[in-house]
Amino acid sequence: MEPMLATPATGPAELPRGPEWAFEVKWDGVRALADTTSGRLRMWSRNEREITPAYPELAGLGAVPDAILDGEIVLMADGIPSFTALAERMHVREPRRAEALAAQRPVTFLVFDVLRLDGVDLTGRTYDDRREALAGLALPHQVQLSPVYPDGDELWEVTKGLGLEGVVAKRRSSTYVPGRRSHDWVKAPHRRTRAALVGGWREETNGSGRMGAVLFGARDTDGALRYLGRAGSGLTGKRATELQKLLVPRADSPFDDEVPPIDARGTRWCEPTVVVDTLYLARNPTGRLRQPVVRAVRTDTDADPWEQP
Known part of the structure; x- marks a missing residue:
């Protein structure tokens, strides 16, 4: 139930x-x-x-x-x-x-x-x-x-x-x-939170090969995966390592709308099956999250659907 x-x-x-x-x-x-x-x-x-x-x-x-x-x-x-x-x-x-x-x-x-x-x-x-x-x-x-x-x-x-x-x-x-x-x-x-689907990740800028940021989105009423943004905050060493192990690679972007080139550059795409909990300040007019922070991987709930900002 x-x-x-x-x-x-x-x-x-x-x-x-x-x-x-x-x-x-x-x-x-x-x-x-x-x-x-x-x-x-x-x-x-x-x-x-x-x-x-x-x-x-x-x-x-x-x-x-x-x-x-x-x-x-x-x-x-x-x-x-x-x-x-x-x-x-x-x-x-x-x-x-x-x-x-x-x-x-x-x-x-x-x-x-x-x-x-x-x-x-x-x-x-x-x-x-x-x-x-x-x-x-x-x-x-x-x-x-x-x-x-x-x-x-x-x-x-x-x-x-x-x-x-x-x-x-x-x-x-x-x-x-x-x-x-x-x-x-x-x-x-008081604080905005969202469970979102991870569609890609980027390495740390120091060349360590470790995860430094994730790209995530939400599905709209037609099932299309809409891009919500990129977050690096909250990806501590342990959390990033655990999350990276769960992701299944794919060759192309899973997002159905365009990911900005500045976010897409260097991204390793993955199947959008892993849900993360994010905390954010607000959404801009295009629906992107402002100042998102990754708090946890979620298995207890499905991703939240896309909603117009």
């Missing part, structure tokens, strides 16, 4: 207001569904890949009977979610390595919705009813209920001051619609 998704807003002015809306923190982590309907805990990413082995410290969720909980896996650093630190945990599947990392820097599962509980389907009930059901749960170690706030403007300022990712507004009367992006949920980030 896929989670329900929020419609993006460009800023606080587009956040809904009024008593019919509830407001939550937009957490900077990995979206996950915790599923115990089979009698044991299985955790699923947004793109329906099982991620249970990566987070052994969340095993206590298995005690919640016949349930599907929706939430965000975060790794706190000084009280603030650190996506960079979490990126080191995402792809670990070897049990001993996962246990060691869990002991050193445990994650927290912040639960914000429930689709099923005690064998009862709750997706047709209102947001308020589902939150009431969550409030009655005894949550295990490393699991917390993500709080709800009545004032979106105030939460926007608080989250901005604390360096959190943003705010999500949710209509109190709304049902849960799996796999759909709904206007009943509206998200407004």
